[in-house]
Amino acid sequence: MFKALMLEEKDGRVESSIQQVDEAKLPEGDVTVAVSHSTLNYKDGLILLGQGRLVRQYPHIPGVDFAGTVLDSAHKDWKPGDAVILTGWRVGEARWGGYAEKARVKGDWLVKMPSGLDARRAMAIGTAGFTAMLAVMALEDHGVTPAKGPVLVTGAAGGLGSVATAILAKRGYKTVCSTGRAETHAYLKALGASEIITRESIAKPSGKPLDSEAWAGVIDSVGGTTLATVLPQVMYHGSVASCGLAGGAKLETTVVPFLLRGVNILGIDSVMCPIERRRTAWSRLAMELPVDKLDSTIQTATLETVASFAPEILAGKVRGRVVVEI
Numbered sequence: 001m002f003k004a005l006m007l008e009e010k011d012g013r014v015e016s017s018i019q020q021v022d023e024a025k026l027p028e029g030d031v032t033v034a035v036s037h038s039t040l041n042y043k044d045g046l047i048l049l050g051q052g053r054l055v056r057q058y059p060h061i062p063g064v065d066f067a068g069t070v071l072d073s074a075h076k077d078w079k080p081g082d083a084v085i086l087t088g089w090r091v092g093e094a095r096w097g098g099y100a101e102k103a104r105v106k107g108d109w110l111v112k113m114p115s116g117l118d119a120r121r122a123m124a125i126g127t128a129g130f131t132a133m134l135a136v137m138a139l140e141d142h143g144v145t146p147a148k149g150p151v152l153v154t155g156a157a158g159g160l161g162s163v164a165t166a167i168l169a170k171r172g173y174k175t176v177c178s179t180g181r182a183e184t185h186a187y188l189k190a191l192g193a194s195e196i197i198t199r200e201s202i203a204k205p206s207g208k209p210l211d212s213e214a215w216a217g218v219i220d221s222v223g224g225t226t227l228a229t230v231l232p233q234v235m236y237h238g239s240v241a242s243c244g245l246a247g248g249a250k251l252e253t254t255v256v257p258f259l260l261r262g263v264n265i266l267g268i269d270s271v272m273c274p275i276e277r278r279r280t281a282w283s284r285l286a287m288e289l290p291v292d293k294l295d296s297t298i299q300t301a302t303l304e305t306v307a308s309f310a311p312e313i314l315a316g317k318v319r320g321r322v323v324v325e326i
């Protein structure tokens with residue numbers, strides 16, 4: 001038996017409780033992991049509250065990310081005692097996830113814990129931070145360097161934005177953070193923000209297809225009218241890493257920035273990201289993310305308390321990253 005946070009559907013409502021679960025009920029997979037830490041992502045918030053139609057089958061154990069130690073393995077790459085990280089692959093949504101003492105997955109999905117990180121710090125990074133690194137890599141692949149000009153991070157005080165800010169600042173980018181929360185300014189400065197602008201200042205498109213060139217790159221967690229506002233502000237041959245939709249999924253814009261300025265919009269997907277790129281991203285996170293700054297972003301939850309953070313993350317009120325200690 002192992003302890004887990006279980007979601008059940010009762011009369012159309014999703015309710016959570018802590019339960020003892022029989023190990024025989026774990027899903028199929030060739031590696032069983034003793035989970036020590038998980039985390040809370042925006043998607044976990046949706047799943048905990050039964051929103052977004054992400055979970056089709058109950059009872060369900062949520063938790064899209066986890067870190068821990070291999071208990072049993074029938075996979076050639078893993079043996080008992082190996083420290084591993086899992087993010088994405090629809091774990092925690094289409095199959096049981098990390099809010100539990102044990103998880104069973106495919107060995108092909110696991111990444112070895114890079115040296116320099118431990119399970120708590122890996123989960124402080126989690127899918128949000130991993131996605132931030134994928135976004136930085138995508139901008140770099142498309143020629144965005146510190147010499148090209150400032151990089152804008154939207155939704156900067158959230159999980160993805162916080163990690164993106166810390167990485168960009170460490171790599172020498174002039175990092176401009178947009179946030180809707182004045183109380184996070186000192187926090188963002190401590191992460192390395194060069195300048196802070198208000199969420200409102202980029203929330204309404206000018207209506208013109210092109211505005212003054214302001215950003216060599218953009219890491220966008222917000223989408224919606226924010227993305228529509230900043231696209232015409234991107235510099236010649238600049239790039240936008242489109243990561244999230246915290247402000248809305250709909251994008252009303254024109255193709256003019258693409259045609260006249262060669263602007264690139266780069267889609268960032270962390271869930272099905274190929275394993276080689278995952279390994280690169282995690283080893284870069286271990287080397288390039290200042291862990292002292294990362295530690296200052298952590299709030300701690302337990303299996304018993306994590307569900308209480310769900311409304312907060314959906315309302316954009318969580319600062320930085322929530323680590324779940326199993």
Ligand code: NDP
Nearest residue numbers: 042155156157158159160179180244245246247269270316
């Ligand atoms: P968080 O809730 O931690 O951060 C989102 C931030 O967006 C908030 O902190 C807030 O920042 C800002 N925000 C929230 N609501 C609004 C709004 N209505 N208008 C404008 N800004 C808003 O979430 P995460 O960092 O975990 O995820 C961010 C986004 O990225 C989510 O949409 C998530 O689904 C997506 N995502 C995508 C992934 C992928 O693979 N593509 C992987 C992980 C996440 P502030 O207070 O600073 O303004």
